[in-house]
Amino acid sequence: MTVAERQAALEGIAAEVRVCTRCRLHETRTKAVPGEGNPDTEVLFVGEGPGMNEDREGRPFVGRAGGFLVELLASIGWRREDVFITNVVKCRPPGNRDPEPDEIAACAPYLQRQLEALDPAVVATLGRFSMASFMPGVRITQAHGTTRLADPATGARDATALALYHPAYALRNPDVARESFEDIARLPGVLTEARDRRASRAASAAAAHDASRSATMTPMPDPEAPTTPDPVTAPPTMDAGSLEPAVPDDQLTLF
Ligand code: URA
Ligand code: SF4
Numbered sequence: 123m124t125v126a127e128r129q130a131a132l133e134g135i136a137a138e139v140r141v142c143t144r145c146r147l148h149e150t151r152t153k154a155v156p157g158e159g160n161p162d163t164e165v166l167f168v169g170e171g172p173g174m175n176e177d178r179e180g181r182p183f184v185g186r187a188g189g190f191l192v193e194l195l196a197s198i199g200w201r202r203e204d205v206f207i208t209n210v211v212k213c214r215p216p217g218n219r220d221p222e223p224d225e226i227a228a229c230a231p232y233l234q235r236q237l238e239a240l241d242p243a244v245v246a247t248l249g250r251f252s253m254a255s256f257m258p259g260v261r262i263t264q265a266h267g268t269t270r271l272a273d274p275a276t277g278a279r280d281a282t283a284l285a286l287y288h289p290a291y292a293l294r295n296p297d298v299a300r301e302s303f304e305d306i307a308r309l310p311g312v313l314t315e316a317r318d319r320r321a322s323r324a325a326s327a328a329a330a331h332d333a334s335r336s337a338t339m340t341p342m343p344d345p346e347a348p349t350t351p352d353p354v355t356a357p358p359t360m361d362a363g364s365l366e367p368a369v370p371d372d373q374l375t376l377f
Contacts (some may be wrong), residue, residue, distance in 0.1 A: 153180030157208025237277030249288025
């Protein structure tokens with residue numbers, strides 16, 4: 123997907139979220155909060171659900187918790203504009219109660235589609251509810267600061283999940299705040315590792331693709347036939363009847 127296609131996909135999802143009535147949270151919301159950020163990012167942050175300020179503005183993490191998230195990002199030299207930020211549920215649970223399992227399930231397709239559009243290398247989860255979507259069955263006191271491969275069923279094709287405490291929890295607990303700085307300090311290294319894994323996976327997929335193409339597309343050897351172009355560089359639409367190089371062989375050395 124090109125960046126423009128990603129952006130269009132994300133805007134399409136956001137437009138659906140803003141008018142969504144799939145769960146009861148639509149009845150009490152002021153504005154739904156689809157999420158926002160850089161459509162070309164490699165890192166997606168996933169929080170729990172909008173709070174009062176987010177519900178008012180229709181934007182994620184704009185209250186005090188958002189201020190702390192921005193501080194965490196600044197501690198590794200990042201800005202919120204560099205990443206994409208969204209939540210497990212896109213509408214505020216009344217009174218900031220926990221989201222219910224049926225609300226999380228109703229909203230999950232939006233997060234899944236955001237993951238498919240962004241194809242992030244890293245998903246940083248903020249808090250227990252977000253972590254549960256990417257690292258089922260672990261406890262945040264043990265799992266914070268650790269990574270897992272995200273299950274592709276989430277929509278993340280090939281992403282490392284990094285568990286972080288929820289910034290609102292860190293604001294209430296100085297020890298958790300200190301640990302949050304330690305945990306986010308791992309993020310640049312986690313991103314580098316995830317990039318390397320994705321690059322080697324892409325390279326081996328390309329090699330397998332080329333191997334299967336040359337197995338199926340190389341014509342039977344014919345001593346009379348003109349030299350065929352290398353299948354690696356041949357345009358994918360070329361068929362056996364048009365295997366004539368565009369440039370005569372004797373001129374190829376000019377390039
Ligand atoms: N807490 C969240 O989980 N998400 C927000 O967007 C704001 C606060
Ligand atoms: Fe729709 Fe999600 Fe809002 Fe529920 S929380 S109404 S599923 S956007």
